[in-house]
Amino acid sequence: MTPFAELRIQTPRLLLRPLDDGDADALFAIFSDPAVMRYWSTPPWADTAQALRLLEGEREALAGRRDLRLGLVPHGGDGRVVGTLSLYKINAACRSADIGYALARAEQGRGLMNEALAAVIDCAFDHRPGAPFDDLQLNRIEADIDPRNAASCRALERLGFQREGLLRERWIVAGEVSDSAMYGLLRADWMARR
Template structure:
């Protein structure tokens, strides 16, 4: 079991830290936006209490060491603009999945690449993981491009994996190995 309670990552522009109850409004803003949630595996949130429940679950999972979910906060303003998570840990095989969401106002600024890079550095050096996987709707070109820039390899397509609000969706499956991460140009 991992221990994540005090895990915080910082970059020049961002701070990734455990979610708190004070983040509910900012997370609701992200997860209630239909554009942000277009390729997510659930429908947009409709009530603030969904953010409260999400944070409660994230706090419990963090304490149990079953998931590392952090807020993405812009250092200069303190504004939470998204979230990033490592989840579905398989300790025997030293792998997990990565998931992320970023509010529309923060798109196109390089925040997600910066946040994921920091998380991957930690995951491969400290946890230690050998493989990280990502599940992306193949219509989400921006997410697939971000993963490719980070060195993730497209490994296949899982047809009709999700049904979200009655819409059947495929999954593009990506993987990143520690050896690939360590060998990347810096």
């Protein structure tokens, strides 16, 4: 088991690492962009204090091993976080977790999130002793996506997530009502593809 605060995952183009206070400006830039937030579960951030609140909450959640949010940092850049990827609502009894992600607009469309998701899922479903999540023995990862969010649906489907159902009028964000397409990936699905 690796403490969430110490987790580092490398992909060909990215380092995935826990967030820290120095990431507040980068997070605000991502989560205040209406294009990034079009199908998010909250309106775009309007205040940098929201970034600081998120970072404060992160520290507690990391320690409690309930939620893990990693920052995506391109190799060879200035160290700035360009996206986030979360495993959250980790349910030890059901050995399941939700997954969520966002990438700065300028970084979209190059398969970066696919790379990050594949690496985190590989890690999450690795049950071997000594693996970062070996204590959780995760069996299922799920995602709740606005069905109009074609890029996100496609990103999940490309990794083998199955669309398992539709929850109608599940969200109301800034007065706009939207459905949830529920996606699920079982460890058995993932291992069969690897």
